[in-house]
Amino acid sequence: MAHYEAPIREPLILGDKTYHDISNDIAAPVEGKANKWWWGVFTLALICFLWGVGAIIYTIGTGIGVWGLNNKINWAWDITNFVWWVGIGHAGTLISAVLLLFRQKWRMGINRSAEAMTIFAVVQAGLFPLIHMGRIWNGYWVMPIPNQFGTLWTNFNSPLLWDVFAISTYLSVSLVFWYTGLLPDFAMIRDRATKPFQKKIYSLLSFGWTGRAKDWQRFEEVSLVLAGLATPLVLSVHTIVSFDFATSVIPGWHSTVYPPYFVAGAVFSGFAMVQTLLIVMRKVSNLEAYITRLHIENMNKVILVTGGIVMVAYLSEFFIGWYSGSLYEDFTYLSVGAATGPYWWAFWALILCNGVFPQLLWFKKLRTNFTVSFIMSIIINIGMWFERFDIIVINLSRGHLPSSWTQFEPTFVDIGIYVGTIGFFFVLFLLYARTFPVVAQAEVKSILKSSGEYYKKEHH
Amino acid sequence: MSNKVLQAMYDDDEVLIKAVKKTREAHHHIEEVFTPFPVHGLDKAMGLEKTRIAITAFIYGVTGLIVSVWMLNYMMIQDWPQNIGGKPSFSYAENMPAFVPIMFEMTVFFAAHLMVITFYMRSKIWPFQTASNPDPRTTDDKFVMEVAVDGNLEALTSFLKETGAIEIKIAEKKD
Numbered sequence: 356m357a358h359y360e361a362p363i364r365e366p367l368i369l370g371d372k373t374y375h376d377i378s379n380d381i382a383a384p385v386e387g388k389a390n391k392w393w394w395g396v397f398t399l400a401l402i403c404f405l406w407g408v409g410a411i412i413y414t415i416g417t418g419i420g421v422w423g424l425n426n427k428i429n430w431a432w433d434i435t436n437f438v439w440w441v442g443i444g445h446a447g448t449l450i451s452a453v454l455l456l457f458r459q460k461w462r463m464g465i466n467r468s469a470e471a472m473t474i475f476a477v478v479q480a481g482l483f484p485l486i487h488m489g490r491i492w493n494g495y496w497v498m499p500i501p502n503q504f505g506t507l508w509t510n511f512n513s514p515l516l517w518d519v520f521a522i523s524t525y526l527s528v529s530l531v532f533w534y535t536g537l538l539p540d541f542a543m544i545r546d547r548a549t550k551p552f553q554k555k556i557y558s559l560l561s562f563g564w565t566g567r568a569k570d571w572q573r574f575e576e577v578s579l580v581l582a583g584l585a586t587p588l589v590l591s592v593h594t595i596v597s598f599d600f601a602t603s604v605i606p607g608w609h610s611t612v613y614p615p616y617f618v619a620g621a622v623f624s625g626f627a628m629v630q631t632l633l634i635v636m637r638k639v640s641n642l643e644a645y646i647t648r649l650h651i652e653n654m655n656k657v658i659l660v661t662g663g664i665v666m667v668a669y670l671s672e673f674f675i676g677w678y679s680g681s682l683y684e685d686f687t688y689l690s691v692g693a694a695t696g697p698y699w700w701a702f703w704a705l706i707l708c709n710g711v712f713p714q715l716l717w718f719k720k721l722r723t724n725f726t727v728s729f730i731m732s733i734i735i736n737i738g739m740w741f742e743r744f745d746i747i748v749i750n751l752s753r754g755h756l757p758s759s760w761t762q763f764e765p766t767f768v769d770i771g772i773y774v775g776t777i778g779f780f781f782v783l784f785l786l787y788a789r790t791f792p793v794v795a796q797a798e799v800k801s802i803l804k805s806s807g808e809y810y811k812k813e814h815h
Numbered sequence: 816m817s818n819k820v821l822q823a824m825y826d827d828d829e830v831l832i833k834a835v836k837k838t839r840e841a842h843h844h845i846e847e848v849f850t851p852f853p854v855h856g857l858d859k860a861m862g863l864e865k866t867r868i869a870i871t872a873f874i875y876g877v878t879g880l881i882v883s884v885w886m887l888n889y890m891m892i893q894d895w896p897q898n899i900g901g902k903p904s905f906s907y908a909e910n911m912p913a914f915v916p917i918m919f920e921m922t923v924f925f926a927a928h929l930m931v932i933t934f935y936m937r938s939k940i941w942p943f944q945t946a947s948n949p950d951p952r953t954t955d956d957k958f959v960m961e962v963a964v965d966g967n968l969e970a971l972t973s974f975l976k977e978t979g980a981i982e983i984k985i986a987e988k989k990d
Contacts, residue, residue, distance in 0.1 A: 358829075374851065374956035499890060508890040512899045517916040524920045528927045535931060538940065539954065543851065546951035562935070563944025566953055568848040570938045572858045573866050577934045580872045581927060588923050595916050800852040800956075804828075 358804035366808035367461055369644040374800050381796040382544050384640045386553075389789055392639065400781035407775010410768045411486055419489050421768045427761045428751045432769045433483045434599075435743040436776060439624070440480035441522065441596055442617075442739060445589055446625025447473025448529060449657075451536075452585035455578065460806055461653055463798040464645040467540075468636060469629050470533040471791070475783040476628070477526045479776040484518070486772065514598035521595040525588060532581045535574070538564040540792035593621040600746065607676075607687030607750035616668035623661035623709070624739035626654050630732035634725055636788060645794050648723050655722035658735065662713040665742075669710065686753035688745040697762055698749045705745050708738025818988045819964040820846050821971060822949050823980035824957050828854045831958040834978035835860045838962060841974060846961040846988065849953040868937075872930040879925025883918045947989065963988070 372380075389397075414421055424431055447469040454462035485491055496502070497519045499509050509516055541561035548554040564570070597617035600608040630651065637646040669689055676684040677691070685692040693702045712734050716722040748763045787793070804810045825831040831854065838845055845861055888907045891897075891914070896904040903909035935941055953959050964971060964985070975983055 378955045499886060506894050508895055510897070510899055511887055511891050511917055512902050512910070512913045514916075517920075520917050520920040524924045528923065531927060531931050535934070539852070542946060542948075543954040545946065546948070546954045558946065559942060561946065562940040562942060563946045564940055564954075565946050565948040566849050566851060567938070568850065568854075568857050568861055569863060569866075570940070571850060571853040572863060573868050573934050573938055575853050576866045576868050577930060580869050580930060584872075584876075584923050584927050587919075591916065591919055591923075598916075797852040801855070 358810065360805040360811065362811060364806070365647075365649045366811050367464060367645075367647065367649065367806040368799065368803055369647055369808050371809040372644060372803065372807060374803065377796050377800055377803065378543055378547065380641065380644065381540070381792050381794050382547060384789060384793065385544055385791070386548075393785065393789065397782065397785045400778045400785060403774050403778025404782050405775075405778075406771050407773075407778055410771030410775055411482075414486055414768055414772070415489075415491055419487065421766060423764045423766045423769055425761055425763070427754065427759045428748055428763045430747050430751065431763050432744075432765055432773060433487045435740065435747055436773050437480050437483035438596055438617075438743045439740050440476045440483075440776065440780075442593065442621035442624045442743075443628045443736075444473040444476040444480065444525075444529075444625060445593060445618070445621035446629045447471070447476075448525075448532075448585050448589040449622055449625065450629070451532065452582040452589065455582040456586060460802050461650055463795055463802060464642075464647070464650055465629065465633060465654075465794075466798075467533075467536070467791075467795045468633060468788075468793050470529060470536075471784065471787050471793075472628060472632060473529050473625075474526065474533060475780050475787075476625075477522065477529065478783070479780050481522060481526065482776060483772075484515075514595065514602050517595045518599060521592045525592045528581070528585060528588060532578075532585060535577060535581070536795055536798075537791065538562055539566060539574075539797040540795065542566065543796060544792060590618055593617045605750055605754075606681070606683040607689075607746065610672065612668055612671060616665065616672075619661045619664035619668070620739060620742060623658060623665055624735060626658050626661070627732040627735035627739070630654055630658075630728055631736065632784065634729045634732070636793065640788060640793060642794060645799060648725075651725065651728050652719075652723045655716045655728055655731075658713060658731075659716045659722075662709065662735070666710045669706075683753075683755060686749075688749040692753070693745070693749050696749075696753075698745070698752065701741055701745050701749060704741045705738060708734050709742060712738075819968075820961045820986055820988045821964055821968075821975060822984045822986055823960045823962065823975040823978070824950065824952075824982040824984075825960070825979060826957055826981055827979075828857075828958060830979040831960065832856060832860050834960060834975070834980070837978050838960065838975075843971065843974075844963040844965065846963050848961070849948050849950075849959045851954050851956060851958070854958070868930060868934055871933050872926045875929035875933075876922045876926030878929075879922040880918060882925065883914075883921035886921075887914045887917060949984075949986065961986075 422433070450462050450469040451466040485494055488494055497509060497516065501508060538561055541557050542564040545554060545557035545561045548557055594614040594617065597613035601610055601613040603609055633646050634651065637643050673689040676687050676689060684690060687693065688702070713731065716731065721727045752762055753760055823834070825834060828850070835845065835848065835857065839862065848857060848861060850857065891910060892904060892907050898904065902913055948954065949959050949961070950957065962971065962975065972983055
């Protein structure tokens with residue numbers, strides 16, 4: 356009875372699967388050929404990406420004057436997109452690390468793709484500060500090295516430099532966590548590959564993994580410790596991102612609630628992006644047995660909780676701003692001034708997408724419905740983009756000097772870079788979906804007998 | 816005879832664990848066990864010692880913390896103190912609150928990366944390493960136990976058959 360699990364728990368692996376079936380199912384997208392849909396979406400993503408590359412080259416060649424920034428609004432889409440992408444990344448680490456610490460077995464069907472999404476999203480995020488430097492060839496100035504005139508060091512008092520350390524640690528640790536988990540799965544594909552080239556590639560990727568008992572013992576310990584390290588790390592990353600705003604003196608930014616509120620918002624948007632990707636992927640890659648209705652429902656529950664935290668933060672920001680009685684607080688992104696001012700549409704997009712629509716997920720019928728979950732995930736992605744846009748643009752558009760009040764107009768370059776990163780993200784994810792084992796098959800095999808539908812029935 | 820091993824293949828993890836226990840009770844030496852996924856309880860059944868890799872992670876983390884404190888103190892306090900936003904730069908202790916994020920990130924960076932490198936080195940996994948599992952099916956759905964041959968080969972073979980092995984092969988012992 357080593358594999359006993361309470362029958363009240365719903366199965367995580369559907370159907371009558373054996374260990375070998377799991378290998379077949381996970382290797383199928385890698386060994387098979389891409390269909391027309393894949394090529395269609397890939398081409399579209401590639402075109403968007405190339406448009407973005409063009410916009411980036413134009414920006415670097417000409418200077419960031421080609422963006423719609425002005426004297427008052429000197430941060431806009433670039434930092435909005437940066438925070439949006441970093442936030443999306445958080446779900447992957449949450450699924451693979453926090454759910455591992457809580458021993459949630461349902462993470463195993465989705466952790467691989469969620470982590471892939473994390474890495475690809477953080478890559479997009481990292482592009483924005485680099486481009487915003489203007490002189491990207493001086494980007495190495497953020498490293499702690501003395502300058503050429505003497506020993507003037509980087510400023511470690513600055514939240515922007517904290518960001519450099521947080522994001523690069525986060526990206527590299529996530530990458531290592533993801534890759535270590537991939538080794539046994541690459542080995543599985545290597546050992547069944549029939550084409551010589553494929554065998555060569557997967558031999559190289561698998562680092563010669565053989566599955567010795569001692570290796571597995573270390574593997575599990577390393578996964579556990581990495582999860583323990585990644586959990587505070589992921590909380591620190593968005594905390595530090597929020598410091599970019601919270602340590603300033605701009606009304607609407609200098610708020611002590613920012614760190615927890617940003618982390619909750621990041622998880623909220625990240626789970627929405629995982630839903631967007633996996634609801635499509637489970638169909639396209641025939642993974643319905645591994646990414647089930649239960650997985651989608653569980654993620655919707657996380658969305659509900661984190662969305663609730665975000666909503667409480669909105670309400671308290673709104674209340675405290677109003678209660679302060681300060682004239683300038685009436686122009687911040689959560690205020691009557693914002694709701695009725697020139698950016699009323701951005702304010703209401705935020706409230707509707709993040710606050711109102713997600714409440715539908717309280718109904719079990721809706722949160723277990725794939726179509727509803729997919730549409731909801733898109734709505735939340737849009738809402739969370741508006742949250743960052745509102746924080747940055749609405750707060751900067753009004754200030755202590757009414758003569759400099761202004762609005763922001765994005766140029767085609769702003770739009771191009773943003774669309775380009777979405778294209779780049781999907782290019783990476785689509786390539787991943789065809790070349791990587793998209794489910795952590797070794798881990799899934801280890802829970803087959805306890806949580807597989809067939810085995811659960813057999814026991815009772 | 817002592818440089819030969821018998822490779823007994825099993826197709827179920829529960830049968831494997833029982834076989835491992837029986838083999839050890841019968842005082843045969845288990846050289847190695849290959850499994851396609853982490854079989855819980857296998858390390859205990861084999862009598863493997865607990866891994867100390869988590870301890871190394873702690874040591875690496877402490878190292879990262881010390882390095883970050885040294886670096887920040889040298890750069891921001893000793894070498895070129897600056898007045899930035901009125902944050903006191905006269906001593907490390909006064910300026911420290913602004914350095915907490917960096918100290919934390921470097922602790923995690925050192926602990927995570929050095930631990931993973933240690934794992935790769937100890938388990939001999941790195942690029943261009945060739946895999947040495949005895950059968951390609953051990954990464955799919957089969958489990959292989961390697962038992963050292965000492966004494967009667969036939970007796971050992973029939974013993975392993977009794978434990979539920981579906982295939983038994985004889986092979987040279989590696990290194």
